[in-house]
Amino acid sequence: MKILHLISSPRGEASFSIKLGNAIVEKLQASNPGSTVKTHNLANKPFPHLEEVHLNSFFTPVENHSPEQKAAIKHSDDAIAELQEADVIVIGAPLYNFNIHSTLKAWIDHIARAGKTFSYSEAGPEGLVKGKKVYVAISSGGVYTEGPV
Ligand SMILES: Cc1cc2nc3c(=O)[nH]c(=O)nc-3n(C[C@H](O)[C@H](O)[C@H](O)COP(=O)(O)O)c2cc1C
Structure with missing residues (x-):
């Protein structure tokens, strides 16, 4: 089993979402021996906010990419x-000012790509x-x- 663990709390060892995420990962590893874990701390190493060059790279055919667009789309492709x-995928999602942390939103902005990770059909958007x-x-x-059920 390949596990991807995304961290978005900037609070390091004090973070509850990191502790909870780690606990989930440990349980998964215990019940799936040999699993691999890749961890990304998005708060320490954030994805760039979407700028014009990123958007242009998403909507320009690969063969026409400029060197800047090639570099810009790499974050998303990777x-x-x-x-x-x-x-x-284990996603740490602490609540900051009534929302997810902006580094998690920046990651979502890079993985949500029309035609690649979702598409629109007559029935509405569909995850790919x-x-x-x-x-x-x-x-x-x-x-x-209302608390534990
Ligand atoms: C700047 C800031 C804003 C916060 N905003 C909210 C909020 O809107 N709603 C809420 O329930 N908790 C809020 N909290 C509390 C955090 O969600 C709480 O400390 C949580 O443990 C943070 O996750 P972490 O421990 O993984 O960093 C906020 C905390 C800080 C420091």
Whole structure:
């Protein structure tokens, strides 16, 4: 089993979403001996916010890419390749100012590519990366559920 673990808390050892994500990864490894884990700390090494060059690279045919567009699309191509390679994705998603951390949003902006990871059909948008299991390790200061059931 190939596990991809994404961290987006900037709080390092104090982070609850990292602790929870690690606990999920450890359980997966225990029940699937020989699993490999790739960890990305998006808060320490963030993906760039989408700029014009990224968008142009997404919508320009590869054979017409300028050197700048080639460099710009690499972030996205690499992230998508990693996603496609993984069987299980563990996403640490702490709540900051009523939203996910901006480094996680930046990663999502690079892996959401029309025609590559999703497409539009008459039935609406359809995900093209199939057969993955995703665990989201959410941490927050507030309580947004009615508690354990
Ligand atoms: C700047 C900042 C903004 C936060 N905003 C929210 C929020 O909007 N809602 C909430 O429930 N908790 C909020 N919190 C609390 C965090 O979600 C909580 O500390 C959580 O443990 C953070 O995840 P981490 O421990 O993985 O970093 C905020 C904390 C900080 C420091």
